[in-house]
Amino acid sequence: MIASNRTWLGNTKPFVFFTIIMILKTYLTWISIFDGVPPWGPLLRELPFIWVLFCLIEMFSSKRKIGIYVAVNLTVTAIFFAAIMYHKYYGVIVTFHALQQVNQVTAVKNSVFSLLAPYYLLIFLDIVVLSFWLFRKKRAEKLRAFFNLKKLNKGFIAVVFAASLALCLFNVWPNRASMNEIKQAEQMGILNYETYAIVSATKQEDLVDKNQITQAKIDKIKATAPDAEVKYAGAGQGKNLIIIQMESFQNFLINLKIDGQEITPVMNSLVKDNLYFKHFYQMVGQGNTSDAEFVVNTSYYIPYNEAATQNYPDKDLPSLPKLMKSAGYDTATFHTNVVDFWNRGALYEALGFDRYYDQAFFGDEDTIFFGPSDEVLYKKTAEELGKMQDTGTPFYSHVISMTAHHPFTLPHEKDLIEMPERYQDNMVGDYIRAQNYADHALGEFIQDLKDRGIWDNSVVLIYGDHLGLPMYSLDKQGLELMKEIYGRDYGYIDMINIPLIVSIPGAEPAELDHVGGQVDILPTVANIMGLSLDQHLHFGQDILNHTYNLLPQRYYLPSGSFLNNKALFMPGIWYEDGTQYPFTEEAVSQALTTENEYNRALELLRMSDSYVQQLPDRVKDEEAAE
DSSP: OHHHHHHHHHHTHHHHHHHHHHHHHHHHHHHHHSSSOOTTHHHHHHHHHHHHHHHHHHHHOOTTHHHHHHHHHHHHHHHHHHHHHHHHHHSSOOOGGGGGGHHHHGGGHHHHHHTOOGGGGGGGHHHHHHHHHHTSHHHHHHHHHHHOOOOOOHHHHHHHHHHHHHHHHHHHGGGTTOSOHHHHHHHHOHHHHHHHHHHHHTSOOOOOOGGGOOHHHHHHHHTOOOOSSOOSTTTTTTSEEEEEEETTOOGGGTTOEETTEESOHHHHHHHHHSEEEEEEEOOOOTTTHHHHHHHHHHOOOOOSSSOHHHHSTTBOOOOHHHHHHHTTOEEEEEESSOTTGGGHHHHHHHHTOSEEEOHHHHTTTTEETTEEOHHHHHHHHHHHHHHHHHTTOOEEEEEEOOSSOTTOOOOGGGOOSOOOGGGTTSHHHHHHHHHHHHHHHHHHHHHHHHHTTOGGGEEEEEEEOSOSSOGGGOOHHHHHHHHHHHSSOOOHHHHHEEEEEEEOTTOOOEEEOOOEEGGGHHHHHHHHHTOOOTTOOOSOOOTTSOSOOOEEOOSSSOTTOEEOSSEEEEOSSSSTTOEEEESSGGGTTSOOOOHHHHHHHHHHHHHHHHHHHTSOBOOOHHHHHO
8 A cells, every 4th residue: 555655746846846836936926916815726727737737648648748838837937937027017917919029029128137036037046947957868867767758547637627627617717807917917827818718809990980989879878068268279280290208108108306306407498388197197008109199189088908109000000190281291200220121111001191100210329129219209200390391281200209118227337317326227217317318309309390490380399208117127126116106105096197299380288188198199280280080080178178088998908997086996806896096195095986987988999999990001002903
């Protein structure tokens, strides 16, 4: 009997050994991602899936069993590591959709490394050690002898397999309808969640019939009620339109002083002298900057799981450039990165810009991160805008800044301020230093435009493209610094809050409390420029003339999240266990959001997805030439 037990234990060595290894990795992953990890939660959610894989190895492999165990271990480890790193930046759980951005990783390697805590690499330690043994013949033989590669009892494996598979289904099935992807992954287990994402992606999406999607229906769902008197209608008609997209620029930078030093004096001056929206919010996803370009120029929401440039590049998109062209405008977009990054070339063709200017135009002068600095961007853009103005044709230009990009480690020769010691050598300090430089470069651009007579003949909008400091990327020191800046804990509303400044020649300056998002820029511009939207279905609204707004959020916040004019709502597993985050602390105890708004926000997202997916494919230049 004792000998039999010893034989059984010997036969289970690989199974038991790799189970222990995966348990350790599971806890490391969960602690890095989820809050308040329950003691048995990771075991109940992840171990059944791992045992299903291990049982399959025991059933079907005899030769190279250890190599297969190591390969499965490596695959699961890679999924866990990707989940940790992705959550550190986006705050969401990575799925197979993110594989489409693998080609972007080398371009943003500095950002990736900046998020990498050294202890994360412990997740690969066993693989390094085992590989060292397996690739040396004599040591590999000793390893095989130690593990005893005889097959386990078939009955034992069958029972473990069936029980594990049943637990996997039990973890997945009750949580299928959860809107909050983080909660869904926690309830299912990360590995089950990844598998479910693959399986559910094969299902045909239930699209709303395009004939049922009308502007009247959208407006009804949004409950839009414009002010009695339409303000600024046609105020910029016939003038140039310049839209400036500021890289990673968050609203807390406005009027911020660090130990008496003004961080963004140019933006502060613009806020004082123009129309300023302080409750304005990002609406981007995986594509970040390119998603902002898409949303601003279309007034549609980003797709669920992919960057807009990957999902909609072949669509004939109704857009702001096309509206401006129909009014006799020349259109161009300026960005110092290469145009194929995030598939921008296809996006610009789909949007209908007359031309784009990318790194090929700006050259390699004063390169920082992905391309020439903001100073080079603005100098050469101003020169080009001067030429465009000389033609006598009004123009629309979209200018995309880039230097203040994550991880914000600008060369110190670009420093214009001396940061206090507590802000040195950390992400918050680097971010503020980078945005001070970006603000200075913007000021030079504005002065150049004024000297050329362009500024006074233009409507100018300036906004941040997306957040720069995700809550989940900051260490303890970073969170303490943000608490110092805000006077309270840094929160979700703060994270996605970006400024919008609108400069209209002759308009009186004002600070507006109206809530808005990037989807609202197109209809707001259309009102100012005197453009008709009768033939352009849109999901935003003119925020100069609406006080109530319903803004669905996705990707950086769980699906089902939305903003109204009082608060941000984020669902839990369901609506009922969701949380509201008021704009003001005084309103904490009040019910500021409703389930009706939650359902309407989800319907708006579904309608936008359906509408854009059913747009006709655009006729490409090479097809048109045939």
